[in-house]
Amino acid sequence: MTFSEMLGERNEIRDCYAVVQQWVEETGIEGLHRRLGEAEAIFRRIGITFAVYGEGGDPERLIPFDLLPRIFTALEWSRLEAGIRQRAAALNAFLLDIYHRGEIIRAGIVPADIVYQNKAYKPEMAGFTPPGRVYSHIVGIDIVRTGLSDFMVLEDNCRTPSGVSYMLENREIMTRMFPELFVRERVAPVDNYPSQLLRTLQEVAPPACDGVPTVVVLTPGSFNSAYYEHSYLADLMGVELVEPADLVVDEGLVYMQTTSGPKRVDVIYRRIDDDFLDPLAFRPDSMLGVPGLFNAYRGGGVTLCSAPGAGIADDKAVYVYVPEMIRFYLGETAILQNVPTYQCGKPDDYAYVMERLAELVVKEVHGSGGYGMLIGTQASKAEIETYAARIRANPAEFIAQPTLDLSTSPTLGPSGLVQRHVDFRPYCLVGKDIRLVPGGLTRVALTEGSLVVNSSQGGGVKDTWVLR
Template sequence: MTIRWRGYDAASSYDELVRPGGQLRNAARILGRRLAQLDDEQIRQRRDAAELAIQTMGITFTVYSQKQGGSIDRAWPFDIIPRVFASSEWQRIEEGLKQRVQALNMFIDDVYHDQKIVKDGIFPAEILAKSRNFRPQCVGIDPPLGIWAHICGSDLVRDKDGTIYVLEDNLRVPSGVSYMLENRQVMKRVFPGLFENYNIMPVDDYPSQLLEMLVSVAPTTARTPKVVVLTPGIYNSAYFEHSFLAQQMGAELVEGADLAVDDKDRVFMRTVQGLSPVDVIYRRIDDLFLDPEAFNPDSMLGVPGLMRAWRKGNVALVNAPGAGVADDKVVYAFVPQMIRYYLDQEAIIPNVPTYLCMHKADRDYVLANIDKLVVKPANESGGYGMLIGPHAGKKEHAAFARKIRANPREYIGQPLLNLSTTPTVVDSHAEPRHVDLRPFILSGREISVTTGGLTRVALVKGSTVVNSSQGGGSKDTWIVDDMEDN
């Protein structure tokens, strides 16, 4: 059974490539026709080629497994049919993301200074008071250029009617960008012909943009700034990405024990030539483990004195400690207001309608409709700890209702979106599978957005869980020029 678009049925979802009835969307036309020309054997060959490329390129992610005695390296699950955006649509998304991140950075800076947004009655003080990611240690600090969230990964989803929403903003240590880059390399090996005939926008300059951004926030101009990537180490699930990005940027990959802060609050790394100064740290360690002097005293991953050095302006930390205050699903609900308040604009990309359980009217609505809504904890990531009302039983509904009543600040409710689908190879034909998209936004002297991002796909039929730790895979994402004839 080969790929036949006539019989392809996305059922009740919006499909990214195929219109209802089996007609291909404009931007996907060449791709779709090419795929339909492949016979079973050829489809299998392409799949095998992709799998082999992933193996030999060593693209892996780490999962913790008690049974296998620790963490294991797993090959990255990948689907060979890319997800395609028309560049005209992408331009709007890009603008929307820039607008959003700009407002978020202004919000974080405000929160650690005068809190004008609170004083002006736009943002409730009680949310900050109970925020798990607000860091009192950061109050009054002025990071270079006033930027806190230098790297943001915002998750986008498309609903049934075609509207794109922001589902969440990841402002702590968002990961996935290395897979976006590697997916493109794999696709070039598997479908070289398509890249010759299509105007697909490149993604490969991300590492140079990242390095440029990191250099732009360096506290010193006296010498070429020394940039390092700080990793918790090989057992971290994103270690592949840490080492990949360091390698691509030509930066040193360091662990906490490789760094030291002296009594003048300067940061050094330990090298065989002696101590060598460090200016910018792209840290992939959570706030609370960064510096045992300032945060968790038991942390073995961090660097004692790092916060002192940062506070003094001797080193740039990217993302800045405390940036996670805006990475909270309750704070998320206020982003459209932030955009209005700081930028005097309307949000270009809407939020998913969100009910805040801390407000009585919203809470009553969530409790009354718990079987229809998605309920999420404010501070979890990776899809953990949430309730998908329509897919859960009465017992789970009751359990979540209890959790909400006990701790209303920590929960939000959202309608269950009907996530869009995109054709995905199953055996040797294509079936619709749900997807989301994580673009990455860099903020330094300028703001830039990746062309596309990481498309994550739920490989299990009907599932909307796209996390790689829970049966998700990924696809290459193409921004295709639709201004010219394709």
């Protein structure tokens, strides 16, 4: 039985959705559609048209916005928040460990090969301790809900999770267009995210920095699908947006070219993949990148956020072990559960999965964004056969999970409210402290019955309210 976020056990409207329900009744469906048109016009004008990380698709396409907010009660949020912070702390502890002594591997909890043989594990990072012992400064955790109090983590994003500009823009649009809603309901603000992000980045300044740290956002350039977000965040933080060609490494320090000459850079919020950061450290054929940047980082002249090699923590093969990481490093029980996951590399799991392909969701271990995924319940016999052949050829490259009955949230349909499946990505900031703004990005699968919320596959976004 699908959990509807708006309805209680006896199909009554939950208190937290009362204001929205009232607003819908007052405005009427036609009125809502008119206002949605206005909202889309604003989005187009400011140019927020990009795909969420790694999802591909047309970067010029506007991601559909749904007017009806997704709402968490204060109580729900307090539990989510504790779980998110706990997970962000454990993932960073894991990264610190595996780039040093690897105690969790020695203890036999995480197998050595899924770490050391993993392309996301960067040997260049071994033995180095980044400022503040932080590797992943912005942890995006994808959470799904299957019941009133059942939240599960679908995946972690420890590199450079994107989409936070939607969180900010969605709220901006809602408060601008419907100020009366925010008078009626006490919604926790999210607009301090940029200042919290800046503070987090400044907290991890390198040893060579002895003043107020200079932070920049490093983008691959305007051709990148998330370029809008890069420039938007730089703008809101009041820092420079730079491309690799703007940076130069000299005597172990990094400088950006400015009209008034070179200026020292202390912290780089980089939105470039590891492989393209520095051709002298990573991919030698990369024309992108800043030669010598990694050497300056290891030498304590600059801080890279996230640390190269942080992606090993969000690998799907590693994901399975996160609850055990929480126990191992924090001595706590995971507050947010993982989705039960079968590793096809294990003979028992493999047998289980191959017998139940029609019921399961199968993913590539290193894939992202809903591509290369098999949703057994929606696939044809032929599709399942083709996919099964791929698994047989390379079992360790696949994991499988039960098809989750994601919760639905009321969404504006052509002739009334409809129920559509949603997920949720909060953005947890890790510097000297762990910070979390009360909110995140709610993605909604706009196609009826669809469980895929990715923007490349017909997903949209909603404002997310945390009530106070």
